[in-house]
Amino acid sequence: MPTTHTLPDGWYIDYRPSATSSNDLALAALRENCGKAEGKCFQVGEQTKGRGRRGKQWVSKSGDGLYLSIILCPETSRDTWSGLSFMASLAVYKALLTFIEDAHILRCSLKWPNDILYDNRKLAGILLEASAEGVVVGCGINLANAPVLGQTNFPPVALDELVTSQSVDSKALACAVIRRIAELYATWQISGMQVILKEWRSYCDMEGESLRIETVKDVITGTYVDIGSSGELIVRKADGGLVQIHAGDVEVLRGSDASGN
Template sequence: MIADIRTIAATGSTNDDVATLARAGEREGLWLRADTQTGGRGRHGRPWQSPPGNLFASTIVRLRAGDPPPAMLAMVAALALHQVAAAYAGDGRIVLKWPNDLLLDGAKMSGILLESAGDAVVVGFGVNLAHRPEGLDRQTASFAASGLGAPDPAAFLVDLADAFARWLARWRTEGVAGIRREWLARAHVIGTPLRTTGADGDYIEGLFDGLDESGALRLRLADGRVHILHAGDVFLI
């Protein structure tokens, strides 16, 4: 399928715009990119800084009978973005952190947001190409700040749309097991110290112990028990 990539100068949120298009019947394969956003957001509604020069884009996935669980689309999106980012950054500098963060030299360089729109899922990408946010509760990175030069957002999206279509096809043919295996091959190493934070602010620390069969995070605690995390924020220690 050839991607239908549309570009606008500014909007509130590409996810909101694409959700409206999805509900109106737009097909899978549509992408919308904005040069800047005034109301970009991440998980839990957190504001997402959207200066020109970075990538802000969203696409539609139409759920079909027999598709694997849609929650795995977060990992599909991460794998597609990893493929493109690693091609620009070189081997070894880009790794995945559960469930869908990309780390460049250990610092967060992107965000992926999935939202439902009727029988479709809207998948939004924010990638720090030219700029990185300051003053957050975690280290952040951009291609430019890491000495790589800032890719052109439009060219980057052409590559991302192609990679996403290929990984989406693999999700439909290989299912959860195949996506889980490929995600683990690109993640930080088993035994990496992590801190997980829930919605109530409580945190748990342990060592990365891979993923369970559903794609949930396995965290090995100090007493040897394994904690399974299905949702929450994860930080490298």
């Protein structure tokens, strides 16, 4: 029977009290090991330059979060690697549910492209960074003292608000995340992305939501329709036309914002 700190064969954690970011350590290890570092994971106590998607700051104080990066070296073509963000967010979501009190579980959901929410508050996020040698899956989970970020569509929430027994053991959570990623990564390799996406959609709570999506080139508003077979967000615009979005920041519009008034 595995313990809470058990990892799959070939997977291990390199812990550092402080670093610029766990992803920086993992990317360096990828380069140094010529793509043969799969299964090596870096956990950092605090990040001095933590970052999220599109270069946004990720507040990373010591003891307040789990900052974990996992190296994967897929043998599939690079154009399939973007699907790993869905695999990773699903894995983190399922790992978190094993720690969260039952009364809170149904209020947890996934948001495109790879955030984990609790009552529309951000509990965790994924940052996928690729190099020629492989992929680094960065996981940031708020454990305690959710940071105050001012006006934001998805204010942070910490895991300690969703458990009533005792503080969460960050190493146990890291191991739970890695075990889930190892499991779903194997599924992704054997069965492909569609199996992952089917389960991912079942935990996504965006149906019928009015959205504002900021992409590199444009700002698009519309209503959520679905997640496509390649992981793209499908939105219906006010004129009835459908648009597919492959990357961007999503804001859920509510009240007067949703009605356009």
